[in-house]
Amino acid sequence: MTSPRAPEHPADPSPSLRHALARERAHHDACRAALAAMVEGAARQVVTGEDVSASGADAEVLGHRLRSQAKELRELPEGPLFFGRLDFGDDGRGGEHAGQRYHLGRLRITEHPGSPPLVVDWRAPVARAFYQASVNDPRGVAVRRRFGWAPGSRGDSADLTGFEDEHLGGEARGTGGAGGEGAGTGGAGDEGVGTGGAGDEGVGGEGPVPGRFLAAEIERPRTGPMRDIAATIQPEQDDLVRAGLATSVCVQGAPGTGKTAVGLHRAAYLLYTHPQRIRRGGMLILGPNRTFLSYIAEVLPALGEVGVRQSTVTDEIARQPVTAEDDERAATLKHDVRMAKVLRRALHSRIATVPPDALVVPDGTYRWRVPGDRLERIVADVRQEVPEPPYDTGRERVRARIAGLLREQAERRAGPQSNAWAWRVSRSRPVGAFLDAVWPRVRPEEVVARLLTDPGALAAAADGVLGAQEQQALLWPRPPRSWRSARWSAADLVLLDEVAGLLEHPEGYGHIVVDEAQDLSPMECRAIGRRAVFGSVTVLGDLAQGTTPWAARDWPRLLAHLGKPDATVVPLTTGFRVPRAVVEVANRLVGRLGVDVPAARSLRGDGEVRMRRVGETRTRKVGEAGAAGDTGNTGDTGDTGDTGDTGDIGDIGDTGLPDAVVEETVTAVRDALAHEGSLGVIAPDTETVRLREALAGAGIAAGGAGDLRARVAVLGARVAKGLEYDHVVLVEPAAIVAAEPRGLHRLYVALTRAVSRLDVVHARGVPW
Numbered sequence: 047m048t049s050p051r052a053p054e055h056p057a058d059p060s061p062s063l064r065h066a067l068a069r070e071r072a073h074h075d076a077c078r079a080a081l082a083a084m085v086e087g088a089a090r091q092v093v094t095g096e097d098v099s100a101s102g103a104d105a106e107v108l109g110h111r112l113r114s115q116a117k118e119l120r121e122l123p124e125g126p127l128f129f130g131r132l133d134f135g136d137d138g139r140g141g142e143h144a145g146q147r148y149h150l151g152r153l154r155i156t157e158h159p160g161s162p163p164l165v166v167d168w169r170a171p172v173a174r175a176f177y178q179a180s181v182n183d184p185r186g187v188a189v190r191r192r193f194g195w196a197p198g199s200r201g202d203s204a205d206l207t208g209f210e211d212e213h214l215g216g217e218a219r220g221t222g223g224a225g226g227e228g229a230g231t232g233g234a235g236d237e238g239v240g241t242g243g244a245g246d247e248g249v250g251g252e253g254p255v256p257g258r259f260l261a262a263e264i265e266r267p268r269t270g271p272m273r274d275i276a277a278t279i280q281p282e283q284d285d286l287v288r289a290g291l292a293t294s295v296c297v298q299g300a301p302g303t304g305k306t307a308v309g310l311h312r313a314a315y316l317l318y319t320h321p322q323r324i325r326r327g328g329m330l331i332l333g334p335n336r337t338f339l340s341y342i343a344e345v346l347p348a349l350g351e352v353g354v355r356q357s358t359v360t361d362e363i364a365r366q367p368v369t370a371e372d373d374e375r376a377a378t379l380k381h382d383v384r385m386a387k388v389l390r391r392a393l394h395s396r397i398a399t400v401p402p403d404a405l406v407v408p409d410g411t412y413r414w415r416v417p418g419d420r421l422e423r424i425v426a427d428v429r430q431e432v433p434e435p436p437y438d439t440g441r442e443r444v445r446a447r448i449a450g451l452l453r454e455q456a457e458r459r460a461g462p463q464s465n466a467w468a469w470r471v472s473r474s475r476p477v478g479a480f481l482d483a484v485w486p487r488v489r490p491e492e493v494v495a496r497l498l499t500d501p502g503a504l505a506a507a508a509d510g511v512l513g514a515q516e517q518q519a520l521l522w523p524r525p526p527r528s529w530r531s532a533r534w535s536a537a538d539l540v541l542l543d544e545v546a547g548l549l550e551h552p553e554g555y556g557h558i559v560v561d562e563a564q565d566l567s568p569m570e571c572r573a574i575g576r577r578a579v580f581g582s583v584t585v586l587g588d589l590a591q592g593t594t595p596w597a598a599r600d601w602p603r604l605l606a607h608l609g610k611p612d613a614t615v616v617p618l619t620t621g622f623r624v625p626r627a628v629v630e631v632a633n634r635l636v637g638r639l640g641v642d643v644p645a646a647r648s649l650r651g652d653g654e655v656r657m658r659r660v661g662e663t664r665t666r667k668v669g670e671a672g673a674a675g676d677t678g679n680t681g682d683t684g685d686t687g688d689t690g691d692t693g694d695i696g697d698i699g700d701t702g703l704p705d706a707v708v709e710e711t712v713t714a715v716r717d718a719l720a721h722e723g724s725l726g727v728i729a730p731d732t733e734t735v736r737l738r739e740a741l742a743g744a745g746i747a748a749g750g751a752g753d754l755r756a757r758v759a760v761l762g763a764r765v766a767k768g769l770e771y772d773h774v775v776l777v778e779p780a781a782i783v784a785a786e787p788r789g790l791h792r793l794y795v796a797l798t799r800a801v802s803r804l805d806v807v808h809a810r811g812v813p814w
């Protein structure tokens with residue numbers, strides 16, 4: 047993991063600058079040595095820890111903890127050990143840190159456990175000033191230093207190439223212990239003065255202007271999996287990252303505003319700040335699909351957190367393999383929140399009327415009896431308990447109350463009875479038989495299979511909730527012989543989980559981060575909410591990117607389904623990925639997506655959009671004279687009538703690409719390979735194999751979305767969510783739109799994957 051590449055120092059830096067750099071490099075060497083000792087110490091402790099423990103169980107626990115620590119340290123990626131430095135003023139404004147200097151990195155590094163750290167963890171309270179301090183609010187900081195690194199020449203490390211200082215305390219340079227080191231990177235030190243730092247970025251008529259370090263970081267070519275942003279977290283992001291554990295937040299952010307990054311850094315922050323509470327309850331990261339999960343998989347380990355569970359909702363709730371598929375109507379109904387009521391009724395319909403006969407339990411020479419009316423009252427009382435106990439708990443409560451009555455009787459007649467006696471009686475055959483008849487044990491599979499195969503059972507449970515046609519749509523076309531041979535769809539898993547949750551509360555997590563949350567159905571939200579009853583959630587999403595049939599159109603409703611109606615909705619509007627040229631194109635679609643979201647502003651003015659209409663090729667850089675607003679739109683003479691309107695795309699039934707589009711795509715990819723960075727060809731889902739073959743025929747090896755190390759990936763628009771590529775070649779947008787009901791949203795997602803350049807290859811009109 048590397049940090050931003052700083053603009054390098056001038057070839058012949060001043061002696062004081064050379065001295066400053068040498069000192070920082072020496073500090074880094076000391077950190078490297080200390081870290082090596084920490085790794086070795088942790089490994090040694092694993093051995094001794096296992097030897098000295100008193101009991102086998104202790105050894106197991108201690109050994110496990112030490113092994114995890116050693117593993118965490120061992121698995122830390124190589125790279126710079128610090129990315130920033132804070133020098134607090136010593137004039138009283140530095141508060142408890144007056145006169146102190148701290149290097150900040152992804153991991154706390156010490157030479158001895160008791161001595162002051164050589165590097166402070168970015169999550170420590172003192173580090174907050176690094177992200178939040180500005181000229182207007184320096185927070186005691188005199189100088190904020192950001193370091194730039196290049197991949198190491200020594201193979202195993204990173205080379206410090208420079209640094210940039212911001213003087214926040216209004217002090218002259220060279221004071222506050224900085225010893226004249228503030229000369230910065232070829233004058234960059236001066237640039238910091240008066241800019242207010244990162245906190246005040248983003249103002250001005252031209253749009254936000256990133257600081258040099260942030261610019262270097264966001265413009266760095268992408269390759270491989272997602273990186274952490276610990277060195278350049280922005281103030282509005284930092285507020286979210288460091289929100290308290292009890293706080294549930296919902297982040298509405300346009301494409302590339304850092305929602306995923308914020309969610310992962312928040313997870314790391316909470317794990318650091320509340321290790322006991324979070325580790326006990328657990329942390330869960332939920333993403334839309336496995337490709338996305340592998341894309342984000344390295345961020346938490348890079349931040350020192352290994353072993354955090356990262357999953358999809360479907361994988362998280364799967365109690366059966368998915369072997370069937372629903373049509374869209376059935377799937378949509380199964381994801382409808384009304385199903386919760388239907389399923390609850392279906393389950394509770396299993397509780398039978400209590401027979402009038404008394405329950406008789408033989409006990410040696412005695413026979414204890416509970417009359418029918420008492421039994422009826424017990425069952426009715428348990429059913430009316432508030433809050434309603436889970437079904438299985440209800441069954442056990444009935445058992446316990448029956449056992450209580452039996453014990454009372456026995457004690458009146460035969461004196462005190464032991465707990466063992468009470469337990470035996472409660473498990474006796476007659477009590478078991480009564481429960482099985484009245485409050486039978488059931489499995490979620492039984493309940494759901496019956497509901498989806500038996501029209502009578504469905505009609506009873508759905509009465510007044512689902513219409514007759516809706517009920518018909520839910521019934522399995524080919525009913526299985528028994529629930530044991532049923533084939534389950536992804537939507538069925540949601541129903542199974544709902545019933546499982548009614549039977550018994552699932553184990554919860556201390557915190558759940560939910561990414562791409564706009565795509566969750568109400569029933570999926572309930573599944574997640576059940577696992578966060580005693581925990582908090584971070585919900586990340588963008589209503590404009592909702593592509594499922596049940597995608598949310600507003601946040602309050604989704605949050606209510608999650609059981610977190612009070613979560614605050616916070617917008618993120620500064621885009622770090624998508625350059626202005628691409629945002630302009632994407633923004634033309636936003637108005638037609640049927641959602642109310644704040645517009646995004648891009649931090650990046652460097653992008654390029656190139657329209658490649660088959661038969662003609664033009665390049666325009668948005669922002670160039672005469673070109674703004676021209677990108678692929680009707681203003682483009684010659685294209686009038688063919689672009690800028692969806693009018694001519696409505697009749698596209700098939701998505702088969704003309705040969706010319708495939709050929710132009712190959713050309714676009716070949717041209718794009720002249721640039722550095724990753725390349726994603728995003729196409730209609732049905733066309734990826736053909737395009738990959740065409741590229742192979744031209745000698746260009748291309749992987750799929752999951753091949754994170756491949757230079758070129760060809761992917762269907764459906765899997766593009768959450769990913770990013772330096773260069774995107776978007777193939778026949780009209781066909782992407784036509785392929786599904788929310789095709790326009792899908793196109794919006796596909797368009798906004800581009801980090802630097804976007805090529806649009808099209809034979810048909812473009813829908814913007």
Ligand SMILES: Nc1ncnc2c1ncn2[C@@H]1O[C@H](COP(=O)(O)OP(=O)(O)OP(=O)(O)O)[C@@H](O)[C@H]1O
Nearest residue numbers: 275278279280301302303304305306307622623768
């Ligand atoms: N403060 C930052 N410093 C540097 N890079 C950043 C920062 N914030 C976000 N980024 C980068 O911007 C890109 C987009 O971030 P991310 O994927 O988290 O956005 P998102 O809002 O989840 O996007 P989408 O909704 O389109 O999936 C990533 O490469 C991320 O590393």
